[in-house]
Each structure stands twice: as C-alpha cells, then as structure tokens.
Amino acid sequence: xxxxxxxxxxxxxxxxxxxxxxxxxxxxxxxxxxxxxxxxxxxxxxxxxxxxxxxxxxxxxxxxxxxxxxxxxxxxxxxxxxxxxxxxxxxxxxxxxxxxxxxxxxxxxxxxxxxxxxxxxxxxxxxxxxxxxxxxxxxxxxxxxxxxxxxxxxxxxxxxxxxxxxxxxxxxxxxxxxxxxxxxxxxxxxxxxxx
Amino acid sequence: xxxxxxxxxxxxxxxxxxxxxxxxxxxxxxxxxxxxxxxxxxxxxxxxxxxxxxxxxxxxxxxxxxxxxxxxxxxxxxxxxxxxxxxxxxxxxxxxxxxxxxxxxxxxxxxxxxxxxxxxxxxxxxxxxxxxxxxxxxxxxxxxxxxxxxxxxxxxxxxxxxxxxxxxxxxxxxxxxxxxxxxxxxxxxxxxxxxxxxxxxxxxxxxxxxxxxxxxxxxxxxxxxxxxxxxxxxxxxxxxxxxxxx
Numbered sequence: 001x002x003x004x005x006x007x008x009x010x011x012x013x014x015x016x017x018x019x020x021x022x023x024x025x026x027x028x029x030x031x032x033x034x035x036x037x038x039x040x041x042x043x044x045x046x047x048x049x050x051x052x053x054x055x056x057x058x059x060x061x062x063x064x065x066x067x068x069x070x071x072x073x074x075x076x077x078x079x080x081x082x083x084x085x086x087x088x089x090x091x092x093x094x095x096x097x098x099x100x101x102x103x104x105x106x107x108x109x110x111x112x113x114x115x116x117x118x119x120x121x122x123x124x125x126x127x128x129x130x131x132x133x134x135x136x137x138x139x140x141x142x143x144x145x146x147x148x149x150x151x152x153x154x155x156x157x158x159x160x161x162x163x164x165x166x167x168x169x170x171x172x173x174x175x176x177x178x179x180x181x182x183x184x185x186x187x188x189x190x191x192x193x194x195x
Numbered sequence: 196x197x198x199x200x201x202x203x204x205x206x207x208x209x210x211x212x213x214x215x216x217x218x219x220x221x222x223x224x225x226x227x228x229x230x231x232x233x234x235x236x237x238x239x240x241x242x243x244x245x246x247x248x249x250x251x252x253x254x255x256x257x258x259x260x261x262x263x264x265x266x267x268x269x270x271x272x273x274x275x276x277x278x279x280x281x282x283x284x285x286x287x288x289x290x291x292x293x294x295x296x297x298x299x300x301x302x303x304x305x306x307x308x309x310x311x312x313x314x315x316x317x318x319x320x321x322x323x324x325x326x327x328x329x330x331x332x333x334x335x336x337x338x339x340x341x342x343x344x345x346x347x348x349x350x351x352x353x354x355x356x357x358x359x360x361x362x363x364x365x366x367x368x369x370x371x372x373x374x375x376x377x378x379x380x381x382x383x384x385x386x387x388x389x390x391x392x393x394x395x396x397x398x399x400x401x402x403x404x405x406x407x408x409x410x411x412x413x414x415x416x417x418x419x420x421x422x423x424x425x426x427x428x429x430x431x432x433x434x435x436x437x438x439x440x441x
Contacts, residue, residue, distance in 0.1 A: 018380075021226050021230035024225040025309060070285065071281075073277050073281050073303045074278060074281060077273055113226050116304060117300060120300045163391075164398065165394040169387075170387045170388065170390040170391035171391075173383045173384070173390065174383065174388070176383045177381070177382075177383030178380070181378075181380040184380070
C-alpha cells in the first residue's frame, strides 16, 4: 500500500514539474519536439531510479555512521556525476543503439535538479531503501508524463495566431501554468484510500 | 562577454552581468525562480544565498584557474560550488531557521543551478579574480532583483499586500486575494507575462531604433544625391546592410 501511495504521489499528486518545480530547465528545453522528450524521459527515469538506489546506502551506511552528515550535498553531487559518467560508458559499450538514442541527454542529467532533488527528498522524507527507489522511479515517470503532455500542447500552440510578444517562451510558460492548474485536480485523488 | 578580450573595468563587467537578468533572458535557474517566489522576502534571501555562492566560487575558481587541469575542471568546479553551498546551508540554518525551512531543498540545490556553473565556465575560468567577483555580483544582483520582482507580483496579487522583514509596505493593502497566484500555476503565469512584457519593450525599442535609422539613412541619401551618384549608392548599401542586422 505504501508503495502504491508513493507511485501515485510521485507521478500525479506531487508531480516534479507542476508542484515541486524540479527539472524545469530540461522541461522547457526539450519539450519543443516529441521525439527528444522520449529520449530525455527514458534517461531521466533511468538515472533518477539509479541515483535514489545509490545515494541511500551512501547516506545510511557511510555518512551517518561516520558523523559526516554535513558532507551530504558534496557527496551526493559527486556520486551523481560519477554515476552519470559510468552509465554513459556502460551503455556505450553494451548497447550502441541505446547510446545513440540517449547519448546526448545523459551528460545533461548531472545538472538536472530533479536528480539531486529526489535524492535529498528521499532523505528528508525518511524513506527506506525500497521506498526510495520507488520514489525515484515515480518521480522520473512523473517528469516524463508532464513533459510529454506539455510537448503536445506546445506543438499545437506554435501554429496559433497570438501577439508577437507572447510567441515562444512567454506562451509556453502560460501553457505550463494552465497545465499546473489542471494537475491540481489530482490533489484529492484516492483521499481516504491511500493517503 | 565580448568586452573581456580587452581590459574592461570593474563597473563595466558588473553592469554587463546585471543586464543579463538570468531567469528572463537566459532561461537559467528556473527552478528556484518558480519554487520559492511566493513572497518578495523569499526571493531576497534566495538571491542573497546565490550571490554569496557565486561570488565565493568565482573568486576561488579564478584564483585557481591556472592550477586546475583542463580535463577535470568541471568536477573541480562542482566540488568548489558544493562547498560554498554547504556553508550557506549551515549558516542559514543557524541564523535564519524560519527562512531555511521555507526555502527547503532549494538551498542545497543551488549546486545544480546552471547559472553558477555557467558563469564559472564562461567567465571565472578566463578572467582575473577582481573581474570575476564583479561578474558574480552583477549576475547575482540581477538574479535577486528578478526573484524579488516575481515574488513581489505574486505576493501582491495573492495576499493584497507586500511584506519585507515584517513590515507591510502598503499599509492597509489592496482588496485582491487571488490565491491562484500563490499556487504553482501562478508562478508560471507571472513569469510568462513578465517575459512577454520584456519582449514587448524590446520590440518597441527596436522599432524606434529602426525608424531613427531610416530617418538618418534618408537624410544621408538626400545629401548623397546632391553630392554624387557613387557616394549615394555606398550610403544606400551600408544602411541596407545595417537594417538587416538589426
């Protein structure tokens, strides 16, 4: 039940874009074409899940027993950078086709605040190992869902007749605001059943 | 940063940094700009933290720019930035715990704020320490002012008043309470319309410049007709070229 609650919460209710504001730079950056969203989304889900899986033992087995809690920020960002680099090299060796699809998106993930954000949120929420991994996965799926929907909206908006000053980014922000309002509708979802 | 090739002064670099207004012009540092700007004061503290981290890391990176090997420079920058972020995090937790609780994970997330790594790579790694600090203060103050503007609009429309350090700036306040402005959606709306406003201003300026240029070109052409046909064609060609680049 807790796992289901984390999944629904991460994907819909506390969506990483529309309610937590994490990972916005790539959200606006890659959402102008649907194909790029698939590549970036797959990379985000993959790295957020792995980052949750690797930062939890780092914090609980290394930093906390040694009393090095204050090194959390430094340690997390370094291990995420190393993780992204390793994943990139492994994928390049194992599956060149996957690398061709994800390659250019992977290096960007080091500075994606959703990845470091989910690691920090897992710690402040006090999740266990399994819950942390599920939370990372749900966060990635939520990010991808929001960006996919938004890319569809943006493609429609491109061709419309609007004032020149609103074209491009300004209308994209307004569209994102409307989608955030729509996502507010998920707030009461499963209340009393899961939460 | 085209001026950095010559020898620009402290003030010139500072003004150049200020003019970039990161969230609007560069689309960098979006996450904190949207997340913490439910009130003007939040924007101020967030901006202050960013200025400190940016200035300290640019100074240190600039001092070490000849020592850091080129191949590992990005990890080194990340460690330097993360160190100063930890300093800010712990300082704010100790002295302004309420604000630390409001800003939450967006303080440690300054590490992955693209503005900081971007300025480290684009400016501090190539310039002297003094100029790097000027750039950091310029960009940081620009960021702070942008955050306070976004926060101010959201607070004014959402609660009907502006508060800074506990004082209500507008006395009784206004009879508006659009709660949507304090919700996540309001952040997107405010930034969207502010960007549209900036675009409109720029468009006006460009049109005015074009009109002024056309007038100058017309006068030059008239003078050239009086002077000779060869000079006239040169003037026409140059004004046409400028019109295209603008």
